[in-house]
Amino acid sequence: MKLLRAILVRLMTMSVTLIGAAVVVFFVIRVVPGNPIAMMLPPGATEDDVARLTALYGLDKSIIEQFWIWLTGVVQGDFGTSISLRQPVMPLVLGRLPATLELAIFALVIAVVLGGALALTGVRHRETRTETAVDVANGVGLSIPDFLWALILIVLFGVLMPVFHISGRISPSLDLPFVTQFYVFESVARLRFDLWWDLLKHMFMPALALAIPLAAIISQLLKQSLKETMHLDYVTLSRTKGYGENHVILSEALPNAVLPTLTLIGVQFTFLIGGTVIIERLFSYEGLGNMAIDAVINRDLPLIQGIVIVFALLFTLINLAVDMMYALLNPRLRHA
Amino acid sequence: MTAFLTVNNLSAALHGYEQRVLRSVSFSIDTGEVLGLVGESGAGKSMIGKAILGILPSAVDIIEGEILLDGQDLEKMKPADRRRLIGATAALIPQDPLTALNPSRRIEPQITNRLVDILGWTKSAARVRALELLNEVHIDNPERVMASYPHELSGGMRQRVLIASAFAANPKLVVADEPTTALDVTVQKQILRLIRELQARHSTAMVFVTHDLGVVSKVCQRLSVLYGGKIVENSSVADFFDGPKHAYSRALLAATPKYTDPEASLLPVDEAVIEAVAAEVLAADREWRHGG
Numbered sequence: 001m002k003l004l005r006a007i008l009v010r011l012m013t014m015s016v017t018l019i020g021a022a023v024v025v026f027f028v029i030r031v032v033p034g035n036p037i038a039m040m041l042p043p044g045a046t047e048d049d050v051a052r053l054t055a056l057y058g059l060d061k062s063i064i065e066q067f068w069i070w071l072t073g074v075v076q077g078d079f080g081t082s083i084s085l086r087q088p089v090m091p092l093v094l095g096r097l098p099a100t101l102e103l104a105i106f107a108l109v110i111a112v113v114l115g116g117a118l119a120l121t122g123v124r125h126r127e128t129r130t131e132t133a134v135d136v137a138n139g140v141g142l143s144i145p146d147f148l149w150a151l152i153l154i155v156l157f158g159v160l161m162p163v164f165h166i167s168g169r170i171s172p173s174l175d176l177p178f179v180t181q182f183y184v185f186e187s188v189a190r191l192r193f194d195l196w197w198d199l200l201k202h203m204f205m206p207a208l209a210l211a212i213p214l215a216a217i218i219s220q221l222l223k224q225s226l227k228e229t230m231h232l233d234y235v236t237l238s239r240t241k242g243y244g245e246n247h248v249i250l251s252e253a254l255p256n257a258v259l260p261t262l263t264l265i266g267v268q269f270t271f272l273i274g275g276t277v278i279i280e281r282l283f284s285y286e287g288l289g290n291m292a293i294d295a296v297i298n299r300d301l302p303l304i305q306g307i308v309i310v311f312a313l314l315f316t317l318i319n320l321a322v323d324m325m326y327a328l329l330n331p332r333l334r335h336a
Numbered sequence: 337m338t339a340f341l342t343v344n345n346l347s348a349a350l351h352g353y354e355q356r357v358l359r360s361v362s363f364s365i366d367t368g369e370v371l372g373l374v375g376e377s378g379a380g381k382s383m384i385g386k387a388i389l390g391i392l393p394s395a396v397d398i399i400e401g402e403i404l405l406d407g408q409d410l411e412k413m414k415p416a417d418r419r420r421l422i423g424a425t426a427a428l429i430p431q432d433p434l435t436a437l438n439p440s441r442r443i444e445p446q447i448t449n450r451l452v453d454i455l456g457w458t459k460s461a462a463r464v465r466a467l468e469l470l471n472e473v474h475i476d477n478p479e480r481v482m483a484s485y486p487h488e489l490s491g492g493m494r495q496r497v498l499i500a501s502a503f504a505a506n507p508k509l510v511v512a513d514e515p516t517t518a519l520d521v522t523v524q525k526q527i528l529r530l531i532r533e534l535q536a537r538h539s540t541a542m543v544f545v546t547h548d549l550g551v552v553s554k555v556c557q558r559l560s561v562l563y564g565g566k567i568v569e570n571s572s573v574a575d576f577f578d579g580p581k582h583a584y585s586r587a588l589l590a591a592t593p594k595y596t597d598p599e600a601s602l603l604p605v606d607e608a609v610i611e612a613v614a615a616e617v618l619a620a621d622r623e624w625r626h627g628g
């Protein structure tokens with residue numbers, strides 16, 4: 001009963017968030033100057049052409065009316081038609097989403113592994129030069145934003161030591177057997193590790209660029225809470241039982257110290273997904289972010305709206321997942 | 337009877353400082369004997385317990401002396417061997433049962449982990465032992481308690497669990513660091529009786545840290561009075577309560593609440609006595625610096 005209530009409340013807040021996002025994006029992009037119809041017509045088009053197309057996309061109606069038409073469509077699963085690509089918005093967006101999800105998840109995995117390893121190393125060798133080195137690494141990771149990391153990585157591993165691809169999602173010469181857009185997952189499922197490797201070589205640098213700042217944040221917070229936890233009585237007690245430093249850190253301190261970091265990762269992961277927009281552009285990676293930039297350049301209002309709604313839905317789902325994971329890992333909430 | 341724990345001339349200091357926090361401390365405890373450590377806050381009672389159990393804060397160094405546990409000099413052992421010896425033969429009953437249990441683990445592994453991981457018992461044997469111990473500490477439904485998380489248990493219950501956990505491996509030595517101060521008064525008595533009962537049944541040597549001389553008279557056979565990290569008086573409990581030799585001990589005893597005369601308990605320790613004992617500690621320091 002309690003659980004059911006919690007779920008209902010949760011669904012309500014999620015819908016309110018989504019509606020809020022829809023309203024904001026709809027009106028804001030109409031306030032920004034720029035005419036989508038003018039962008040799509042060749043130079044020398046007549047007034048008549050403009051008027052005809054404006055009417056075709058419903059842009060001659062009042063903003064409130066437009067909003068109503070769009071909203072009733074959305075409720076029925078129809079997000080309208082992309083002005084620049086002249087196709088229904090949702091299939092376009094959903095076609096690109098998997099590429100972005102794979103990139104973001106790969107980046108998250110790198111960030112957690114890298115940040116976790118740094119934090120554990122720093123705590124294992126606390127108050128030595130190793131910890132100082134970890135602190136310096138965290139500082140550097142934090143002070144350079146993801147798109148600058150992208151440029152640094154392109155110079156390092158794309159130009160000076162060209163081991164990774166700097167452009168695209170997969171080599172164009174390859175024959176693709178895929179039926180879904182989740183190339184990485186599907187290549188593993190099909191045991192096509194040649195394709196998997198090619199995908200990874202494309203994804204590695206954009207994912208690393210996205211991951212480094214997050215890894216630094218994770219490392220910093222996790223190291224801090226681990227160090228605090230290491231002083232707690234139950235940790236000291238476990239030392240008297242005969243356990244060594246590694247066991248004490250990993251089995252006693254980590255499960256408790258990880259909780260605040262988990263919440264942080266949830267919030268930061270949504271930022272990371274926001275970061276994919278620019279990173280995908282820099283690496284010509286065919287994901288949703290890259291499409292979003294094209295949509296903005298072309299003033300493709302329906303497409304922008306569709307992309308924003310999908311991002312907003314993604315963010316609320318991530319928050320939900322984090323809360324659920326937190327409850328699962330924290331026994332005090334599990335039984336509450 | 338043989339001394340199970342011998343502390344010889346033990347001095348400790350904060351890392352990088354000359355000032356000692358433990359000043360040439362010596363005592364020994366026989367099997368089955370309980371030694372009380374008393375003294376005001378900051379006297380170094382917990383520090384001695386921590387030194388014995390190998391859990392001194394990283395800022396504190398042992399600068400001289402030896403700790404012989406079961407005849408083995410802890411300072412001369414490799415850290416891993418020392419840990420194992422302490423884990424196998426000694427145990428701690430901590431002060432605050434609310435913070436001494438890991439909040440994210442169930443009770444069962446917190447009692448059995450030493451047996452399984454350090455002493456190599458099977459999980460099922462350790463479980464049987466844990467149930468037996470929870471019975472010994474008078475927990476009515478041990479099965480349910482073992483499956484609980486710490487936050488589901490009361491403070492007194494948690495301290496029972498911690499006592500059970502301390503006695504799990506049949507330790508030869510138990511360090512109890514103010515094991516009842518965090519509990520309310522009615523529970524305090526039960527827990528004290530319980531510790532006494534288990535200590536007697538298992539003939540455990542015990543270091544019992546407390547502020548409370550009343551408790552010492554009930555639990556300990558001998559006591560050491562500490563001031564500023566120095567033992568100012570070593571005595572049997574019987575002799576001590578007949579009349580302490582040291583002026584500071586006398587003042588401490590006078591400041592202890594008596595059930596017969598609660599008003600008298602408000603007596604503070606006399607300034608002059610404090611000054612005298614502080615001067616004594618400084619004199620000992622000077623002598624120590626010249627001598628060693």
Ligand SMILES: Nc1ncnc2c1ncn2[C@@H]1O[C@H](COP(=O)(O)OP(=O)(O)OP(=O)(O)O)[C@@H](O)[C@H]1O
Pocket residue numbers: 350357375376377378379380381382383384393395396
């Ligand atoms: N982690 C630490 N780092 C540095 N100094 C410490 C640390 N812990 C304790 N000390 C110092 O060591 C001395 C002895 O402290 P200890 O905890 O043994 O006192 P105590 O007799 O147990 O007092 P209490 O009755 O308050 O528990 C104190 O002067 C204290 O300031």
Ligand SMILES: [Mg+2]
Pocket residue numbers: 381382383513
């Ligand atoms: Mg203490």
